[in-house]
Amino acid sequence: MNDSLMRVYFDYNATTPLAVEVLDAVVAATRDRFGNASSVHYFGQQAKAVLDDARSAVATLVNADPSEVVFTSGGTESDNFAIRGAADALEPAGRRHLVACAIEHEAVLNTLKALGRRGWRTSLVPVDQTGIVSPDRVRDLLADDTALVSVMHANNEIGTIQPIAEIARLAHERGALVHTDAVQSVGKVPVDVRALGVDLLSLSGHKFNGPKGAGVLWVRRGTRVQPILTGGKHERNRRAGTENVPAIAGLGVAARLAIDKIATEGARVATLRDRLEAGILGSVPGTAVNGTPSMRVPNTSNISFDRVEAESLLIALDLEGIAVSTGSACSSGTLEPSHVLRAMGFPAHRTQNSLRFSLGLFSTEEEVDRVVEVLPRLVEKLRGLTKKTVPA
Amino acid sequence: MRIVVAMSGGVDSSVAAALLADQGHEVIGVSMQLYDFSRQTDGSRRFGSCCTLDDLHDARRVAAAINIPHYILNFERQFEAQVVSNFVSEYASGRTPLPCAHCNSDLKFSTLLERARGLGADRVATGHYARVERDGATGRPLLRRGIDPAKDQSYFLFSLTREQLACALFPVGDQPKDAVREYARSRGLPVADKPDSQEICFIPDHDYARFVTARSPEAGAASGAIVDETGRVLGRHEGVHRFTIGQRKGLGVSSGTPLYVLALNPADQQVVVGKKGALERTSLTASGVNWLSEEPSRPLRVTAQIRHRHPPAHATVRSLGDRRAEIVFDTAQIAVTPGQAVVLYQADVVVGGGWID
Numbered sequence: 001m002n003d004s005l006m007r008v009y010f011d012y013n014a015t016t017p018l019a020v021e022v023l024d025a026v027v028a029a030t031r032d033r034f035g036n037a038s039s040v041h042y043f044g045q046q047a048k049a050v051l052d053d054a055r056s057a058v059a060t061l062v063n064a065d066p067s068e069v070v071f072t073s074g075g076t077e078s079d080n081f082a083i084r085g086a087a088d089a090l091e092p093a094g095r096r097h098l099v100a101c102a103i104e105h106e107a108v109l110n111t112l113k114a115l116g117r118r119g120w121r122t123s124l125v126p127v128d129q130t131g132i133v134s135p136d137r138v139r140d141l142l143a144d145d146t147a148l149v150s151v152m153h154a155n156n157e158i159g160t161i162q163p164i165a166e167i168a169r170l171a172h173e174r175g176a177l178v179h180t181d182a183v184q185s186v187g188k189v190p191v192d193v194r195a196l197g198v199d200l201l202s203l204s205g206h207k208f209n210g211p212k213g214a215g216v217l218w219v220r221r222g223t224r225v226q227p228i229l230t231g232g233k234h235e236r237n238r239r240a241g242t243e244n245v246p247a248i249a250g251l252g253v254a255a256r257l258a259i260d261k262i263a264t265e266g267a268r269v270a271t272l273r274d275r276l277e278a279g280i281l282g283s284v285p286g287t288a289v290n291g292t293p294s295m296r297v298p299n300t301s302n303i304s305f306d307r308v309e310a311e312s313l314l315i316a317l318d319l320e321g322i323a324v325s326t327g328s329a330c331s332s333g334t335l336e337p338s339h340v341l342r343a344m345g346f347p348a349h350r351t352q353n354s355l356r357f358s359l360g361l362f363s364t365e366e367e368v369d370r371v372v373e374v375l376p377r378l379v380e381k382l383r384g385l386t387k388k389t390v391p392a
Numbered sequence: 393m394r395i396v397v398a399m400s401g402g403v404d405s406s407v408a409a410a411l412l413a414d415q416g417h418e419v420i421g422v423s424m425q426l427y428d429f430s431r432q433t434d435g436s437r438r439f440g441s442c443c444t445l446d447d448l449h450d451a452r453r454v455a456a457a458i459n460i461p462h463y464i465l466n467f468e469r470q471f472e473a474q475v476v477s478n479f480v481s482e483y484a485s486g487r488t489p490l491p492c493a494h495c496n497s498d499l500k501f502s503t504l505l506e507r508a509r510g511l512g513a514d515r516v517a518t519g520h521y522a523r524v525e526r527d528g529a530t531g532r533p534l535l536r537r538g539i540d541p542a543k544d545q546s547y548f549l550f551s552l553t554r555e556q557l558a559c560a561l562f563p564v565g566d567q568p569k570d571a572v573r574e575y576a577r578s579r580g581l582p583v584a585d586k587p588d589s590q591e592i593c594f595i596p597d598h599d600y601a602r603f604v605t606a607r608s609p610e611a612g613a614a615s616g617a618i619v620d621e622t623g624r625v626l627g628r629h630e631g632v633h634r635f636t637i638g639q640r641k642g643l644g645v646s647s648g649t650p651l652y653v654l655a656l657n658p659a660d661q662q663v664v665v666g667k668k669g670a671l672e673r674t675s676l677t678a679s680g681v682n683w684l685s686e687e688p689s690r691p692l693r694v695t696a697q698i699r700h701r702h703p704p705a706h707a708t709v710r711s712l713g714d715r716r717a718e719i720v721f722d723t724a725q726i727a728v729t730p731g732q733a734v735v736l737y738q739a740d741v742v743v744g745g746g747w748i749d
Binding site: 003311312315316318319336381382 | 420459461463465466507510511512
């Protein structure tokens with residue numbers, strides 16, 4: 001491995017480095033707050049205080065009440081909890097239908113599939129090349145027995161922000177619950193659960209400089225969801241299992257940092273992202289931005305490169321020290337065509353020639369300029385070869 | 393030099409990568425995802441029946457141990473087109489295919505080499521036991537046997553063109569196997585004591601007939617007669633793809649003397665059997681011949697190998713043009729098998745090879 005390379009990390013939508021304050025909090029809680037938060041004694045109280053503090057911070061971040069915040073292991077668990085928990089709660093009332101959009105994260109899509117195998121009807125809202133879900137298309141799919149509508153707040157691959165409030169209003173008219181996977185928006189743009197009008201919201205700490213292994217399902221007070229993890233009486237009977245106190249401590253600190261910085265950081269990162277995007281579009285011919293640029297989270301840019309296999313370009317960039325991503329990786333680590341770009345109706349080649357650049361807290365102008373400097377040469381090299389042998 | 397090493401997770405390619413890294417090259421480890429074992433043709437999911445994910449795990453651990461980047465490239469589509477479909481159609485047409493040779497010339501040193509070039513690497517290295525050298529006089533690449541006679545794999549590399557060979561590196565080819573394992577041990581590679589892989593990678597249960605049956609409707613429905621050399625019917629069988637020339641076991645016919653498969657006729661689904669002596673052939677013709685030395689304008693003395701484990705036999709080769717050749721053996725050879733390769737050597741240098749008609 002070339003250890004002298006300048007490493008550029010532009011894959012913040014996959015995960016983020018810890019903020020310094022977060023690391024300190026995780027270390028301190030690991031060392032000093034080892035107690036079980038359910039214990040009555042001093043050690044338990046010390047741990048419980050960490051949870052309470054973090055719960056307040058997260059509640060403030062999304063304009064919720066602390067009692068509505070349920071800690072989980074992360075976004076995937078939160079999505080499972082929301083969908084399976086709502087399905088279990090509403091099935092006795094005769095509701096057997098679930099709606100999600102076609103560009104959801106696999107955590108949502110595969111949970112719907114699993115429930116589909118158990119007899120639930122599921123509908124996916126199609127999405128066009130804007131990457132934005134049309135509320136009208138959602139309305140078309142709603143039925144009298146729709147239990148839950150789940151639409152992500154911001155898309156992980158192209159960053160588009162969805163009209164959740166409008167969708168929630170329509171779904172509520174039909175008596176359905178509404179969940180939003182806000183894993184890619186919380187910490188990047190202001191998120192207000194009341195303004196969104198949803199019932200359930202997933203978020204994950206490691207997407208905004210918190211540690212992995214701590215997330216939240218926000219459950220609007222009065223919303224009925226069944227727990228999916230049964231056991232002790234943790235999290236007010238909603239999520240059994242001894243709380244991951246150190247990670248939750250870090251999540252709380254990350255939430256506070258986000259509250260303090262979201263306005264300035266959002267603008268700073270947007271400036272960098274726009275500089276990167278303009279630089280690439282200006283220096284590499286045959287490039288285009290996927291999605292709707294004006295309705296995105298500020299850190300994400302998804303760009304297609306004509307006549308380039310994204311897998312090769314990703315590796316070529318990595319060999320230059322630049323970390324970006326394509327669609328999602330499968331279990332063995334090979335890259336698959338982006339299901340998001342496919343669902344948006346792009347032709348097959350474009351689902352395999354697009355790269356996602358996602359920036360964040362530690363991104364700098366120098367890094368942006370380095371990427372813009374390196375990319376044209378790598379693309380040219382790969383294009384020179386594909387002219388000779390075009391893969392079918 | 394920037395070099396892509398094809399890493400299978402086995403000890404040979406692991407040591408190949410380590411040797412190159414230790415020589416100071418910029419090594420990029422690549423593992424090829426070739427076959428999705430979770431999507432078996434019968435629709436069942438066979439989690440754990442195959443070693444692929446474990447092999448990738450091993451390759452990643454080796455790459456981490458020697459501190460090189462490692463990527464997994466999905467070549468399932470190309471592997472299917474270049475290797476698997478040929479394997480199935482060859483068996484279905486009564487021939488005995490050699491998929492490893494196709495994989496080398498049509499995948500590793502074509503698709504993977506193309507990818508490597510795109511990444512700025514002009515060489516692809518593998519863990520094969522063979523040597524590539526440059527002929528001092530002509531500048532042409534020479535393909536030689538690996539120095540460990542028990543491990544030599546030059547037979548599987550005959551179909552590489554000179555251009556492909558010029559881009560190939562076989563770092564373990566000049567070492568005996570035990571030295572390779574010893575290097576792995578001394579280097580702390582986690583695969584030092586991993587057993588050698590056997591047989592064909594995409595059929596981990598070795599049941600070739602079932603694989604072919606599942607993938608070729610014609611083969612699946614086939615049946616026919618087992619006959620002797622006079623055409624007398626001795627029994628029935630369920631498809632010529634279940635047999636190979638020289639096969640003795642599993643014929644399902646009883647006879648006073650041992651019977652061997654002599655010929656497979658896919659057109660009328662006949663399996664011809666007979667005594668061992670009838671397996672002897674003194675000549676063969678080959679197609680798709682790849683000449684690594686100059687194509688001979690007159691008969692050339694060589695040793696010819698007609699199977700991986702076949703002791704090379706003295707022979708004379710004559711080019712028939714159009715990438716065809718005739719090989720005449722000094723003494724008759726047993727079980728010349730259509731679909732296998734005949735590889736021609738002078739001393740330990742591969743002068744060419746082709747596919748047995």
